[in-house]
Amino acid sequence: MKGKGLILINTGDGKGKTTAALGTALRAAGHGMKVLIVQFIKMAARTGELKALKNLPNVEVRPMGKGFILSEEDLERARAAAREAWRFAEEKLRSGEYDLVVLDEINYAVHYGLLDVDEVIRGLKGRSDRTHVILTGRKAHPKLIEIADTVTEMVEVKHHFKKGIKAVRGIEF
Numbered sequence: 001m002k003g004k005g006l007i008l009i010n011t012g013d014g015k016g017k018t019t020a021a022l023g024t025a026l027r028a029a030g031h032g033m034k035v036l037i038v039q040f041i042k043m044a045a046r047t048g049e050l051k052a053l054k055n056l057p058n059v060e061v062r063p064m065g066k067g068f069i070l071s072e073e074d075l076e077r078a079r080a081a082a083r084e085a086w087r088f089a090e091e092k093l094r095s096g097e098y099d100l101v102v103l104d105e106i107n108y109a110v111h112y113g114l115l116d117v118d119e120v121i122r123g124l125k126g127r128s129d130r131t132h133v134i135l136t137g138r139k140a141h142p143k144l145i146e147i148a149d150t151v152t153e154m155v156e157v158k159h160h161f162k163k164g165i166k167a168v169r170g171i172e173f
Contacts, residue, residue: 014154096128107137
């Protein structure tokens with residue numbers, strides 16, 4: 001790879017932020033690039049994307065979250081998990097071991113105060129020159145948007161949940 005790695009953000013209230021990042025990860029893997037996906041909110045689950053990605057030899061997925069935050073106890077667990085995930089991700093960003101690192105749902109972790117935005121920015125700026133990074137999740141912090149090379153906002157126009165249709169296997173998970 002030539003040139004400096006890019007910072008991309010997928011944000012907004014619409015569906016498809018993680019899905020778009022995983023599509024980029026798939027593209028990168030197809031070009032022989034080494035990919036790391038660190039999930040900040042999602043727990044180890046049997047989602048379709050994790051099942052598929054585990055079969056790719058140059059893609060590593062680390063679900064390190066504790067799920068949704070519904071109580072004060074959940075918040076403390078989520079904060080500890082987010083910090084652990086960030087320490088791991090920051091080390092890997094600096095290492096140069098990966099061509100692409102996806103920080104899935106890190107925008108939520110910053111928005112809810114689980115991670116300090118300035119610490120995340122220092123880590124992104126301190127990454128290996130060749131490492132691309134994608135940050136996903138709603139409510140991307142303005143400071144993150146400012147340092148990003150590409151920012152895409154997903155906008156919900158219509159969603160089947162509002163018709164009472166529950167999450168669909170293969171579409172949402």
